[in-house]
Amino acid sequence: xxxxxxxQQWTGLRDAQEMAIPLVLAGxxxxxxxxxxxxxxxxxxxxPICSRLATEPVTGPGIRVLYVAPLKALINDxxxxxxxxxxxxxxxxxxxxxxxxxxxxxxxxxxxxxILLITPESLEAIFVLRGTSVPLLFANLxxxxxxxxxxxxxxxxxxxxxxxxxxxxxxxRRRIPRVGLSATLGDMALAADALRPGGxxxxxxxxxxxGGQELAVQVRGYVQAAPDxxxxxxxxxxxxxxxxxxxxxxxxLYRVLRGHDxxxxxxxRTAVETYxxxxxxxxxxxxxxxxxxxxxxxxxxxxxxxxxxxxKSQTQPATAVATTTLEMGIDIGSVHSIAQIxxxxxxxxxxxxxxxxxxxxxxxxxxxxxxxxxxDPRTALADQLRAExxxxxxxxxxxxxxxxxxxxxHALHLSTLCQQxxxxxAQHGGVSxxxxxxxxxxxGSPFTAVPAPMFAALLRSLGSLDVLTQAGDGTLLLxxxxxxxxxxxxxxxxxxxxEEYRLFVDGRPLGALPVDFPLYDxxxxxxxxxxxxxxxxxxxxxxxxLAPAAGGRPPRFAGGxxxxxxxxxxxxxxxLAVREHPPYLSEPARELLSEGRDTYRRxxxxxxxxxxSGPNTVLLPWAGSxxxxxxxxxxxxxxxxxxxxxxxxxxxxxxxxxxxxxxAELVADGPAGPVTLAKTIANKASQxxxxxxxEELLAEDYARRALDTTGAYRTLRGLAGL
Numbered sequence: 001x002x003x004x005x006x007x008q009q010w011t012g013l014r015d016a017q018e019m020a021i022p023l024v025l026a027g028x029x030x031x032x033x034x035x036x037x038x039x040x041x042x043x044x045x046x047x048p049i050c051s052r053l054a055t056e057p058v059t060g061p062g063i064r065v066l067y068v069a070p071l072k073a074l075i076n077d078x079x080x081x082x083x084x085x086x087x088x089x090x091x092x093x094x095x096x097x098x099x100x101x102x103x104x105x106x107x108x109x110x111x112x113x114x115i116l117l118i119t120p121e122s123l124e125a126i127f128v129l130r131g132t133s134v135p136l137l138f139a140n141l142x143x144x145x146x147x148x149x150x151x152x153x154x155x156x157x158x159x160x161x162x163x164x165x166x167x168x169x170x171x172x173r174r175r176i177p178r179v180g181l182s183a184t185l186g187d188m189a190l191a192a193d194a195l196r197p198g199g200x201x202x203x204x205x206x207x208x209x210x211g212g213q214e215l216a217v218q219v220r221g222y223v224q225a226a227p228d229x230x231x232x233x234x235x236x237x238x239x240x241x242x243x244x245x246x247x248x249x250x251x252x253l254y255r256v257l258r259g260h261d262x263x264x265x266x267x268x269r270t271a272v273e274t275y276x277x278x279x280x281x282x283x284x285x286x287x288x289x290x291x292x293x294x295x296x297x298x299x300x301x302x303x304x305x306x307x308x309x310x311x312k313s314q315t316q317p318a319t320a321v322a323t324t325t326l327e328m329g330i331d332i333g334s335v336h337s338i339a340q341i342x343x344x345x346x347x348x349x350x351x352x353x354x355x356x357x358x359x360x361x362x363x364x365x366x367x368x369x370x371x372x373x374x375x376d377p378r379t380a381l382a383d384q385l386r387a388e389x390x391x392x393x394x395x396x397x398x399x400x401x402x403x404x405x406x407x408x409x410h411a412l413h414l415s416t417l418c419q420q421x422x423x424x425x426a427q428h429g430g431v432s433x434x435x436x437x438x439x440x441x442x443x444g445s446p447f448t449a450v451p452a453p454m455f456a457a458l459l460r461s462l463g464s465l466d467v468l469t470q471a472g473d474g475t476l477l478l479x480x481x482x483x484x485x486x487x488x489x490x491x492x493x494x495x496x497x498x499e500e501y502r503l504f505v506d507g508r509p510l511g512a513l514p515v516d517f518p519l520y521d522x523x524x525x526x527x528x529x530x531x532x533x534x535x536x537x538x539x540x541x542x543x544x545x546l547a548p549a550a551g552g553r554p555p556r557f558a559g560g561x562x563x564x565x566x567x568x569x570x571x572x573x574x575x576l577a578v579r580e581h582p583p584y585l586s587e588p589a590r591e592l593l594s595e596g597r598d599t600y601r602r603x604x605x606x607x608x609x610x611x612x613s614g615p616n617t618v619l620l621p622w623a624g625s626x627x628x629x630x631x632x633x634x635x636x637x638x639x640x641x642x643x644x645x646x647x648x649x650x651x652x653x654x655x656x657x658x659x660x661x662x663x664a665e666l667v668a669d670g671p672a673g674p675v676t677l678a679k680t681i682a683n684k685a686s687q688x689x690x691x692x693x694x695e696e697l698l699a700e701d702y703a704r705r706a707l708d709t710t711g712a713y714r715t716l717r718g719l720a721g722l
Contacts, residue, residue: 001051016208017044023204024048030196032180035208037355041181045145054089062140065115069147072097075117077330097122112137120161121492131427134171141176148328149180153194153407159416160494162446183355184348187406197446214363221589222248226374249369250278260336261311262319263356267342269296269323273554276321276529294529295322299511308332327352337365343392345562348404350395368392372592381618382647386596394571405565414701415687416494417447426486430475461694496688501544517555524552566624573622576600609719617659619649621715630712634672637680638662663720671713674703
């Protein structure tokens with residue numbers, strides 16, 4: 001390993017590497033290594049791991065290091081890096097995911113050894129399809145490394161991974177040290193509990209002090225003209241206004257990005273396609289080679305890899321317009337700048353994206369492009385406050401202050417527990433209810449918050465739907481529904497995977513679209529940054545043939561709303577309350593912020609949180625998404641018509657006095673019962689196996705996942721003036 005370091009011409013180690021080496025070498029503690037992107041986290045873990053592998057004798061077959069990552073592309077990238085690192089050791093490095101040929105997977109099973117790089121879904125498949133092989137496969141396991149740890153926090157996929165790692169330890173009958181790698185962590189204690197449930201106090205942390213490079217920021221503002229509803233239809237008017245602003249943003253992106261390597265982040269795949277196509281067409285109009293390429297999860301692997309290779313290449317400039325697919329640690333080298341279209345989804349995400357720029361000792365460069373609607377008499381209060389711009393400024397303030405969102409720590413993850421019950425039954429061919437509870441909900445598992453009576457109710461719910469059945473001795477077995485579910489390829493994911501049509505051009509794969517997107521011969525659409533016409537649809541094979549065309553719009557992709565943290569909204573209020581303008585705002589952005597602050601002062605929002613608006617009442621809770629959603633649910637349960645638009649709650653057809661009366665009643669009743677409140681909400685099912693849960697279980701799960709009645713009670717007191 002010292003020879004490898006010498007060959008890299010390193011003159012020293014990073015601080016995180018210095019601190020991590022003795023802890024990892026000891027091999028007896030769990031550890032989180034947090035450092036900026038490209039700060040050497042992989043080497044901080046694997047230099048000492050490989051040193052130990054080189055000196056510790058092999059006592060039999062078995063994988064020695066299990067590396068889990070959220071993306072197949074990241075695994076492919078790390079496979080090359082670790083192969084180079086381990087080459088002189090004679091330690092094999094294996095990758096295992098859906099694109100790896102079966103022959104290579106069989107070779108690992110026949111002679112398990114070395115380092116295995118895998119996704120959570122492929123690890124799940126090993127348990128389901130090769131359950132009896134698990135103890136032998138991991139008999140020699142010395143370390144588990146979880147890369148991009150932050151991406152697994154507070155999610156169903158994260159609960160699945162923690163359950164699988166717990167089951168690995170049950171199979172090997174010993175505790176295996178875990179090393180978590182991340183560039184973005186908001187709360188080390190919660191992150192430690194995610195890495196080692198129930199054992200967070202013993203998890204050691206290494207936090208790099210490096211990476212505080214200079215940041216150059218500009219936030220540009222654009223005004224989208226209010227549609228002339230009298231002249232044209234609403235949709236056409238809205239599209240005309242949007243197209244004008246898109247053209248302005250496209251021109252600005254083209255002007256500052258062309259000639260350099262950059263990343264442009266948009267918050268949705270539809271926006272990625274829109275801007276990638278517009279930038280390509282701008283290049284064609286200027287008669288210069290195109291440098292702008294889309295990158296998102298619906299594109300084919302080949303197209304994504306072509307974009308990644310172009311960014312790495314250094315031979316010619318390339319800019320990728322991407323969703324979160326280029327947010328995590330795929331090595332694409334350093335880029336000149338980061339552009340963000342619309343407000344970032346979170347401070348944590350913004351920090352992760354910024355880590356891609358300024359990696360050669362240069363300043364990190366961030367350009368943000370924010371669109372707000374032109375004001376007219378019908379403009380909603382949130383738009384008058386210029387919420388999109390103010391949220392961006394608040395997130396930048398929090399980023400510069402070193403804060404980012406902590407992971408949610410309250411969810412029960414009952415949908416994923418259903419999956420893990422089926423996986424456990426498939427692994428062993430059957431399991432007793434008591435063993436299932438001890439194995440899935442016992443100490444060290446992610447489901448310890450599920451008490452035995454709730455687990456029994458979950459089993460009864462699965463049994464009533466023929467997902468599970470019981471033998472005469474009480475052993476749990478797969479029922480007809482469970483058997484079909486486990487034997488379908490989609491079972492291995494803890495999240496919903498919609499069926500898709502695969503898109504082809506001259507036999508070459510282009511990507512995929514969800515089956516609920518309407519497709520027909522002659523349809524014009526934009527995909528992979530180009531315009532196409534549908535020339536053939538095969539419903540049986542779920543394939544679509546495309547040909548080049550002159551027009552077309554990007555498809556509408558499904559996507560969930562982003563939850564905003566309480567602290568972000570509190571900071572937004574602070575931004576509106578002061579008069580100083582951040583120096584990084586363009587002149588139009590300064591004017592937009594001034595308009596928002598004028599609205600804040602005009603309505604005296606420093607002390608007024610309940611406002612009359614014609615026949616309606618507007619509430620400003622100044623709270624995050626969970627609290628605001630909880631208050632809206634309580635108002636609806638009290639018989640009002642309350643709509644939650646994020647920053648405000650609109651109480652329709654109710655005057656301010658009647659609204660205050662209801663608020664006072666809610667405060668007098670004390671904090672709402674979360675499960676009782678959840679039962680009043682109709683659309684609670686959102687996770688993959690929620691439809692298997694009884695109404696009682698679904699309400700319990702939803703209450704823990706989506707509601708904050710304690711925070712809502714505090715906020716209601718403020719709204720009621722108490």
